[in-house]
Structure formats: C-alpha cells, structure tokens
Amino acid sequence: MTPKDQKRFKVGELRPSQALTTFGVGAIIDLPNLSVMVMGLNDWPLKDTVEIGLQRLLDSVRDVLGAQVAALRSAPVVPDTRQVNPFDPSALVGIPVAPFPRWMVCPYCRRLAPLGSGLFKLETPYRTDQIRYVHANCTKPGKPPTVVPARFVVACKNGHLDDFPWRDFAHNGPTTCTGGMKLLEPSATGEAASIFVQCEGANCGAIRPMSDAFKMDLKALPVCKARRPHLRDHDECGCKTPLGLDMRMEPMLQGASNSWFGITLTALAIPQASGKLKQLVEDHWTVLEKVQSEQNIELLQTVTTQLRDLSEYTATDIWQAVQAKKTAPPDEGGDPSDLKTPEWEVFTDPDSAEKGRDFQLRAVPPPKRYAKYFETVVLAERLREVRALVGFSRIESPSDYDNPTAFPENQRARLSRTQPTWVPASEIRGEGLFFHFKEDLIQKWVKENKALDGVFLEAHRRWRIARKLEPPDEFYPGLRFVLLHSFAHALIRQLSVECGYTTASLRERIYSRNPGVDEPEMAGVLIYTAAPDSEGTLGGLVSLGRPGTLERHLDQALDNVRLCASDPLCAEHHPYRDGTTLHAASCHACLFAPETSCERGNKYLDRAVLVPTVETGEGSELAFFR
C-alpha cells in the first residue's frame, strides 16, 4: 500500500445528523465504486466541528464514557462543493473515511485480492464520489476495469470487524498456499450458493462455495482477532465471550442491516432554571462558561451575535447571573443515565416551565371524545433534541435494551483509541405533540389484561435467552409500554399520510414507567419533528394539536389500524409462537415505522391493544380506546 492510499479522503455532502444515525464511526458507507469505513475520533478534524451544549446529556455521556469527556461536538461541517480534489489538504474536512473491506474483485477477470497486494491502482478523479481502484494489468484489453469490494466480511458480537478470511476459507483451513485467488460468479443470482472462491496456485485448485461460510458450525468459524478497522488496530485485550471462551467471527454480507448500530443517548433541552435570565444563561452556557469578566460580555454583545437573545439585559446583570451559576453548589439531581424523568416532569407540569429559545410548551384540553384517556395534550411549540454517539455495536442491536446506557460495555465498540475527550453529537430544533395518559386508567387496563402481559413477558424472556442475555426478565417494559408504543406508531403513520411529513421525519419518545419502584409512574408519548431542517416548518405539527383537528386525526389513526392489508395473518401474529418476534398484530403494512423514528426497533407493538381487530373482535376488552 502506498502512503498515498493511507491518506484519508472526505466523503462529500453528509449531513451532520446522517453522520450519526447512518454514517457513524465504524459504519461502512457505499460509494459508487468503493466502500469506506468512517474512522474513529482520533482522525476527525476537530477544528471543523462546533460545540453543542446540553449539560444534562453531557453528564449522561460522562456516566457511560468517563469524566474526561469535555464536550459534545457536531460532525465536521463540510463546505458545499462537489469539485474537490480529495487529496488536497484543504479537502480534509468532513467525515474521515478509509477503504473497507480491503479485498476487491475485478468484475472482468474475477481476480480477488486485497488493496495491499499492489494489483489494484487508485484513481483519483476530481469528484470524490468517483474515487476508484482499477485492475491495471487485467486481461481485458483497453481501459482497466474498476474493481468492486468483495461483499463478504466477518464480524463478532463485541463489535469487531475484519476482512473475510478468503485464503483460509478457500483452502478449508489455515494454509501457506500463496496462489492467486478468484471469486467466481457463474450465474448472476447474487446468492452465496452461486458464488465460489477459487485458488489458482500450481497443483492446488482449491475451490469452495460461499454458501459454506453460512453453514459452518461454530468451531469452524475463525477466532476473532479483535480487529478495529475504524481505529486501524487490533484491541490488545483480545476478544472473549461472556464465558471467557474464544469469540468466533460470523460471516456477514456487507451492508447487512445488523452490520452497524449506533449507540446514542438522546435528550431534550428542558428548562433547568427558574427565571428568564437564569434560563437564558443556561441556554448559552457553552459561550458564557468561558467568559472571564463583565468586559468579556460587553465585547461579545457588541462584536458578535452570540448573545443576541440576551440583548434586553445589561452586561452587569448577565455577569452576575454567570457568577451565580459558577459558584452554585453542584446539582445533586438524580441519576444521570435517566434522561427522561426530568422531561416527564416538565411535560406534565407545562405551566411552570420557563419559556426559552429551545423550549416552549402550551397545554391544551384534549379533544372531547378523548378526554377520558388523556390528562392533557401539550403542544411543544419549540423543542431542541440533542443526540450523542457513545459507541456502536454489530450483530446485537441496542434497541433490545430499554435504555442505551444498559447496553453491555464489552459489546460496545469504542469511538477512539484513547479515552474520548469529546463525542459526536447532532442537534435538531423542532416541535412536538405530547400526550399525557391518565394513570389510573392505564393501571386498570393493565390489570384487566394480565394474560397479554404474560405473553409479551414470555416473548421477552425467549428473545433474551436466545441471545444469552441474563437475567431473562430484565428490561421487560410491560404491557403499558406496548400500549403507549403502539399508539405512537399509529399516530406517526396517520400524521405522515395526512400531513405530508415523511414518516422518517417524525419521531417518538415514549415515557413509560410501571408502578412499584421509587420513582413516579410515567405514561406519555411525544411525537416530534426530527428533520434537521425542520426549523423552516415550525408550527405545522403543533397546529394539528388543536382539539378539533386532533380529534379527527386520532379517530383516523385508530380507525386505520383496525384492519391491515395482511389480515387475517397480521392480526393472528403471536409474539413468540412462530419464532420470537416480540410484536403481536403489527407489520410493515399497518404499524411499523422507519428505524430512525422508532426507539425500540419495531418491537413491543400490537394493534389489538388500541382497537378491536379481526382476531380480537368487536367489543374486545383488550382495546384501550373503546
């Protein structure tokens, strides 16, 4: 590999929020001619990132990653230009990436070799999206063909990833044969059974179908070497199973949906202080924290716009508030990993919440027909959501846990070689609708439907046992969660169909806690806009919350889920009887939402808890909305 190859190049036009959700550290991105991996934080150009303030979230990130984390920062801001020479130093902004997998195939002669073999030559046109490697000495006459990534990789449950062990695999075990390799695909079905890897070594001729890779028993799979391509290293601690055995790598198709899951913590910016000035100081703390004197504030007020929201206050007033905050005793407030309880407290007492640039609530009466189900409906006229990436996983999804901080530490892949001093974050300003369910009604309903609660609990147990997660009952969210979650999905689907939101731009945030613990019960659903450019559409979602309009949408949302195009099959679906799916009457045609909208990977959903279905029948006691 030439030093030039090792240089990073930028991938143009990634939005900061995409950088986190789709293109996070350790994820593989398909470019037109190449697949690349997003590199670890050590490679990120800090100077192009912007600090994002949200103390509550930062505390929670520190709780997971350690006290050395000093800031949440945006992804590098990429200048809006397509004509960039990727190896021009000035283009080294944006998300740093490197080619992965490193084994490539020539589509013409089927030569299979790693980039380090020197067989493939890098071509760097001026458009980043056309970077490619070509097979320079191909048997094909004329222009050398562009090679493509070999689509198989191996991964382990602790987040490691490696190139597929092509040579050992073709030879049915470790080998010293150095013959040239080919990846044959006689028929273009794309199925593993019709793809063969062959060794062309003299007197060798080893050949094996790729389908074998997916049939091997555990012991035949390669032992994990703890490779971390995003950090360009191998974890020196190695890789073991929870029982201390050698971890085996599993074959995986590149681009498989379980090849990368971001582990993110999400919080809403809620008022942390009483009094308008105090709250404004809180909102601008990333700037004001660094201020050393009243003169600093005067300067900021005159030469920048950073403090324009505080223009009605004098520098003296602001300086006093800053000093008061700096000398205030540290807040003893609660468990930093519990990001939702403080939000729940504000949403259920909206009148006492200080209005600010990032947060503005207005309670409205629920629609008449729904008054018996909801305490209030709260219009969140302004919201700011911040998401921070604390790691990622492969194979196992963090949405199997009720809180990403509960994801096992040994399965969480690290973002950097050293303890991170910052983590990538994205912020979104938007608006939302909050539904505060009546607690007594929920408790009564759960009590009446113990049977279904038991079914979901059993499904939950089986799901965790299949993944060797101990203890099996842990993190069971309860039937209350199934109800709130199904309600959120029904409403997201309705609002997106009727109001032109793409489903992916609406998100749910479920506030659910069963009685019996020290903390207050929670039963609430927030639906909010989550598109990064949603600032331009402020007011659209909130206007749907007016009682008359909302009543129509609720009627429609609930009516929509009575029947599914896949009924009666969908309505009959059982959470574990035909494979453990963790959802009941629910599918892509009726209740599922895009992964980016859903907190729990489309699990714990059931239409029948909302309304009667063809399975439960009219007058069903299970339907919450009778």
Ligand SMILES: [Zn+2]
């Ligand atoms: Zn070739």
Ligand SMILES: [Zn+2]
């Ligand atoms: Zn051979």
Ligand SMILES: [Zn+2]
């Ligand atoms: Zn591993």
Ligand SMILES: [Zn+2]
């Ligand atoms: Zn369905």
Ligand SMILES: [Zn+2]
């Ligand atoms: Zn969901």
